[in-house]
Amino acid sequence: MTKIRSILGYLWAMLATPIVILSLATSDNLGRLLVKSTGIKIAPFFTGGEIACTIDHGTYKTHIHESVTFGIIKNMGESSIQVYFEPAAALPEIIREELDLPDVSSGKFFIILDTRTGNVEYENKPDTVTDFKASKFKNGWAVRIKIEVRNQKTEAR
Amino acid sequence: MENKFRFNVKTLLLALPMLLMTAFALTKGKWPQDWHHRMAFILTYAAFNAAFLLTLITGKIDRWRLILYVAVAFFFIISVLGNMNEIYGSPPLPDFEFRLNTPLCPVVIPFLLIPAALTKTVIWPGALTDSFASITFIFIMWLGASISLGRGFCSWVCFWGGADDLFSRLLPKPVIKKMPGWCKDLPFAILLVFVLLSTLWLVPVYCAWLCPVKPLAELPAERFVRDMSMWGFHLALFITIVVILPILTKKRTHCAYFCPLGVLQRSAEFINSFNLRIDAEKCVKCGTCINSCNVSAVSEELRDKGQREKTCTKCGRCIDRCPTGAIHFHVKGTGTDSNRILSKMLFIYSAFGFLAMFGGSICMDGIYRIILFITTGSFSQ
Ligand code: SF4
Ligand code: SF4
Ligand code: SF4
Numbered sequence: 001m002t003k004i005r006s007i008l009g010y011l012w013a014m015l016a017t018p019i020v021i022l023s024l025a026t027s028d029n030l031g032r033l034l035v036k037s038t039g040i041k042i043a044p045f046f047t048g049g050e051i052a053c054t055i056d057h058g059t060y061k062t063h064i065h066e067s068v069t070f071g072i073i074k075n076m077g078e079s080s081i082q083v084y085f086e087p088a089a090a091l092p093e094i095i096r097e098e099l100d101l102p103d104v105s106s107g108k109f110f111i112i113l114d115t116r117t118g119n120v121e122y123e124n125k126p127d128t129v130t131d132f133k134a135s136k137f138k139n140g141w142a143v144r145i146k147i148e149v150r151n152q153k154t155e156a157r
Numbered sequence: 158m159e160n161k162f163r164f165n166v167k168t169l170l171l172a173l174p175m176l177l178m179t180a181f182a183l184t185k186g187k188w189p190q191d192w193h194h195r196m197a198f199i200l201t202y203a204a205f206n207a208a209f210l211l212t213l214i215t216g217k218i219d220r221w222r223l224i225l226y227v228a229v230a231f232f233f234i235i236s237v238l239g240n241m242n243e244i245y246g247s248p249p250l251p252d253f254e255f256r257l258n259t260p261l262c263p264v265v266i267p268f269l270l271i272p273a274a275l276t277k278t279v280i281w282p283g284a285l286t287d288s289f290a291s292i293t294f295i296f297i298m299w300l301g302a303s304i305s306l307g308r309g310f311c312s313w314v315c316f317w318g319g320a321d322d323l324f325s326r327l328l329p330k331p332v333i334k335k336m337p338g339w340c341k342d343l344p345f346a347i348l349l350v351f352v353l354l355s356t357l358w359l360v361p362v363y364c365a366w367l368c369p370v371k372p373l374a375e376l377p378a379e380r381f382v383r384d385m386s387m388w389g390f391h392l393a394l395f396i397t398i399v400v401i402l403p404i405l406t407k408k409r410t411h412c413a414y415f416c417p418l419g420v421l422q423r424s425a426e427f428i429n430s431f432n433l434r435i436d437a438e439k440c441v442k443c444g445t446c447i448n449s450c451n452v453s454a455v456s457e458e459l460r461d462k463g464q465r466e467k468t469c470t471k472c473g474r475c476i477d478r479c480p481t482g483a484i485h486f487h488v489k490g491t492g493t494d495s496n497r498i499l500s501k502m503l504f505i506y507s508a509f510g511f512l513a514m515f516g517g518s519i520c521m522d523g524i525y526r527i528i529l530f531i532t533t534g535s536f537s538q
Binding site: 002005006008009010012013014015016017019020021022023024025026027028030031032034035038039040041042043044045046047070071 | 178181182256257272273276277278279280281282283284285286287291292293294296297298300301302304305306357358359360430431488489490491492495499500503504506507510511514515
């Protein structure tokens with residue numbers, strides 16, 4: 001018994017170096033396989049979530065994403081809607097985009113993004129909209145609109 | 158001494174697999190195209206293999222490991238800042254939630270696991286594959302390191318550990334002799350609380366709020382005033398936990414008493430095949446091992462039982478220092494009369510292999526960026 005344990009121990013220890021080599025050498029392929037087989041994705045909090053609709057302005061496009069709720073416990077705080085403008089090179093200096101947020105706004109709600117400064121302003125902001133953030137990406141501009149969750153799903157058009 | 162090898166053909170043959178492994182890992186099978194990369198490769202390759210040869214010839218493990226491990230920590234900072242610059246352009250970085258392709262830090266892995274199982278999403282602003290330190294690359298690397306080295310991850314693989322390992326060696330004697338007892342439980346508490354918070358909020362809260370090593374890898378983000386104060390807080394944590402306390406206590410305070418991944422690495426000891434044994438017959442109870450261990454893994458009680466705690470990072474320092482050669486690497490399952498040289502070589506090959514292949518590629522990128530900076534004035538292409 002002691003001898004078997006000893007042989008198994010050495011065998012397992014001998015596998016340590018091959019495991020090291022395999023984990024480093026195959027990580028790219030293994031990684032792709034892992035993603036494919038599990039269907040795992042990056043959390044929508046970072047990606048902005050799936051695109052709900054796209055508005056074509058001719059020279060540039062506006063992608064409005066689905067609303068993303070934070071946290072495992074729904075209604076924990078806020079949800080957010082990402083609006084993405086691309087391509088960066090074709091964007092006007094001032095973008096004025098109408099957003100239809102059916103559950104939160106009564107009138108026409110506009111966001112105004114200054115692509116020179118990243119400054120965001122709004123018109124007819126509903127009470128439930130709590131914050132804006134804008135960020136420049138290599139290929140465009142993203143604006144995140146934070147919405148207070150009030151027990152109902154909020155989606156842009 | 159049984160521990161050492163003479164410098165001869167046999168020893169060179171013993172080092173040959175390491176020469177081949179590192180050559181392949183650092184070049185990915187292709188000779189570097191431009192002279193910046195060639196230079197970085199030659200320097201890295203020579204340094205790591207010279208250190209391996211010296212480990213064999215001198216019989217000292219920690220002495221050579223420490224030099225390389227600290228180098229990895231240093232070049233990692235240059236490498237990651239250069240890569241961040243390539244991904245996002247010059248600082249400031251975009252707000253945390255607007256980031257994509259951020260390299261994954263292994264320390265956040267414990268906080269990603271439950272949310273991934275529950276939501277099938279990774280709560281990290283990185284790329285899943287095909288990117289510098291992509292999520293799957295770091296995850297698979299961490300898994301491989303945990304299986305083959307257990308908590309040895311924390312002295313041979315993790316690019317953060319070099320900082321407090323170095324600072325814990327600066328003074329000849331500790332100014333603060335003993336850490337309070339509750340410190341040992343602190344990393345467990347941090348792990349539990351932040352796993353819970355990350356699962357509830359689906360955001361890596363530890364990274365955003367508490368991580369002391371964060372300021373080394375990223376500069377303040379867009380919302381300057383708020384982020385400067387947050388960044389300042391992280392920096393204060395870094396200076397306290399990773400610099401001042403390790404100097405004063407001669408302990409790796411971040412790794413022994415704070416880091417949540419370090420706790421997880423202890424559980425990897427159950428599947429890993431190597432541990433350390435103290436030969437009671439050879440031990441003269443001088444206490445050198447207890448005093449020299451910078452993660453408090455040896456106590457008098459454990460030493461007398463011939464064991465050490467699961468917090469042991471297998472750095473090899475106590476082995477190097479023990480005056481009677483009583484401490485040695487041991488393959489679990491084998492008896493007390495097991496072959497010490499074989500056990501040591503099996504461990505050293507996997508640990509050094511990881512350090513040279515993973516850490517080596519970090520050093521190579523860091524050296525490349527320094528050469529680039531000297532010749533072009535920029536750390537990135
Ligand atoms: S304790 Fe944490 S920071 Fe330290 S070496 Fe281990 S994983 Fe890295
Ligand atoms: S250093 Fe060696 S001899 Fe001294 S107490 Fe530790 S095991 Fe015993
Ligand atoms: S017990 Fe020895 S090998 Fe383990 S961490 Fe302490 S000094 Fe390093």
